[in-house]
Amino acid sequence: MTNKRRIFHLITSLNIGGTERFLLTVLKNLKSKYDFSVGYLKERGYTADEIEKIGITVQKFDFLSLVRYLKSFKPEILHTHLYRANIIGRIAGRVAKLPAVISSQRSIDGWKNRFHSVIDGATSIYCDLVIANSAAAADILAKREKVPSNKIEIVYNGQEEFAPSKEALLPVLTVGYVGRLHKEKGVYLLPEIAKALSMKKPEFRFVIIGDGPELGNIRSKINSYGLKNNISFLGWQENRGKIYSEFDVLILPSEEESFPQALLESFAYGVPAVASDVGGVREILEDGKNGFLVKKGDVSGYAAGILAIAENNYCYRHFSANALAKASEYSVEKMIRSVDSIYERFLR
Structure with a gap:
C-alpha cells in the first residue's frame, strides 16, 4: 500500500x-x-x-x-x-x-x-x-x-543532455529540421529553402527528422527541383543526440511556436538555428547571436540566415558557443x- x-x-x-x-x-x-x-x-x-x-x-x-x-x-x-x-x-x-x-x-x-x-x-x-x-x-x-x-x-x-560547442563546420554544409511534418510547422517551405540554398551553395545536405501528413508533398517537390540527392528523410528518431552532432544549422520555419523543444535541443548540442520570428521563439533565439530570426514565410531570409551562420569557422564558433550557453539556462x-x-x- x-x-x-x-x-x-x-x-x-x-x-x-x-x-x-x-x-x-x-x-x-x-x-x-x-x-x-x-x-x-x-x-x-x-x-x-x-x-x-x-x-x-x-x-x-x-x-x-x-x-x-x-x-x-x-x-x-x-x-x-x-x-x-x-x-x-x-x-x-x-x-x-x-x-x-x-x-x-x-x-x-x-x-x-x-x-x-x-x-x-x-x-x-x-x-x-x-x-x-x-x-x-x-x-x-x-x-x-x-x-x-x-x-x-x-x-x-528543460533539456537533459548537453554537448560541447562546435569548433568548425562540417565538410559539407548540413542543415537539419526536427519536428512534426505538419502545415503549422511551415514544413511546406523546406523544399523552397533547399532550392534557394542550392542556388548559392550547390554542395549542401538537408536532413529531415520527423513524420506527418506533409511528407509526401515535401518529397514530391524535392524531386521536382532535382534535389533528391541533397535531402535525407530519416523519419522520427527518439535518440537525437548523435543526429544533432551531424547538423551545422537547424531550420525552423514554423507558422507558430510557443517554446520549441527542437530549438532547445539543437542549442544544447551547440547547433545554431534559423527560425521564424513567431510566438516564444525569440525568448531563446537571440538574433545575430545564436542564430537568426526571420519573418515567417521569407524563404530567401531563411537561406540567407543559414549562409550567414556558415560563412566561416570563426563566425560559426561564435554562434555555436552562444547557442550552448543559452541552452544551459534551461535544464x-x-x-x-x-x-x-x-x-x-x-x-x-
Missing part, C-alpha cells in the same frame, strides 16, 4: 510531440515521489508505451468513464494537457469534486476560433492554475482566452523543480 500523493494526468493523445515529451519527463523524474496514473481521450500513440515501460498505468477515457474513475481513484491533483483534455478534464474534475485541477498550455494553437477560446476561458474557472511554457503562451492565455493572470505560471521546457532539473514546487503548493 503506497502512501504517495495521487496525481492523475489527462492528455488528449499520446503521440510524439513536445507536450507528450514534457509529460513523460515529469513522470520519469517524479514517479518515486508521487503516485501517478495517466489517461488519454483520443489516440494511444508511441508515448503511451514509453509511459508503461516506467511502470505507470495508461487508460483511455470518455467523459463518463473519466468522471467515474476520478471519483474512485480520488487524485489530489488532476493535471491536464492539450486543448480537448483541458476542457473535458476541468469539467470532469468539477463534477468529481477534486481538490485541485491544473492545466497546461504548451502551444499557441492558432487554429482556435472564437468559440474555442470562449470555451477555454469559460472552463478555466474550474482549474486552479494554467502552466504555460513561454511568456508568449502566457500572454495568449491572458488576452485571447481571458484567463486571469494570477492563474497563469510559466514553466519553461530538466530546473523544469522538474518548478513542476514539483507547483504540486507541493496544491498538496499542502
Whole structure:
C-alpha cells in the first residue's frame, strides 16, 4: 500500500510531440515521489508505451468513464494537457469534486476560433492554475482566452543532455529540421529553402527528422527541383543526440511556436538555428547571436540566415558557443523543480 500523493494526468493523445515529451519527463523524474496514473481521450500513440515501460498505468477515457474513475481513484491533483483534455478534464474534475485541477498550455494553437477560446476561458474557472511554457503562451492565455493572470505560471521546457560547442563546420554544409511534418510547422517551405540554398551553395545536405501528413508533398517537390540527392528523410528518431552532432544549422520555419523543444535541443548540442520570428521563439533565439530570426514565410531570409551562420569557422564558433550557453539556462532539473514546487503548493 503506497502512501504517495495521487496525481492523475489527462492528455488528449499520446503521440510524439513536445507536450507528450514534457509529460513523460515529469513522470520519469517524479514517479518515486508521487503516485501517478495517466489517461488519454483520443489516440494511444508511441508515448503511451514509453509511459508503461516506467511502470505507470495508461487508460483511455470518455467523459463518463473519466468522471467515474476520478471519483474512485480520488487524485489530489488532476493535471491536464492539450486543448480537448483541458476542457473535458476541468469539467470532469468539477463534477468529481477534486481538490485541485491544473492545466497546461504548451502551444499557441492558432487554429482556435472564437468559440474555442470562449470555451477555454469559460472552463478555466474550474482549474486552479494554467502552466504555460513561454511568456508568449502566457500572454495568449491572458488576452485571447481571458484567463486571469494570477492563474497563469510559466514553466519553461528543460533539456537533459548537453554537448560541447562546435569548433568548425562540417565538410559539407548540413542543415537539419526536427519536428512534426505538419502545415503549422511551415514544413511546406523546406523544399523552397533547399532550392534557394542550392542556388548559392550547390554542395549542401538537408536532413529531415520527423513524420506527418506533409511528407509526401515535401518529397514530391524535392524531386521536382532535382534535389533528391541533397535531402535525407530519416523519419522520427527518439535518440537525437548523435543526429544533432551531424547538423551545422537547424531550420525552423514554423507558422507558430510557443517554446520549441527542437530549438532547445539543437542549442544544447551547440547547433545554431534559423527560425521564424513567431510566438516564444525569440525568448531563446537571440538574433545575430545564436542564430537568426526571420519573418515567417521569407524563404530567401531563411537561406540567407543559414549562409550567414556558415560563412566561416570563426563566425560559426561564435554562434555555436552562444547557442550552448543559452541552452544551459534551461535544464530538466530546473523544469522538474518548478513542476514539483507547483504540486507541493496544491498538496499542502
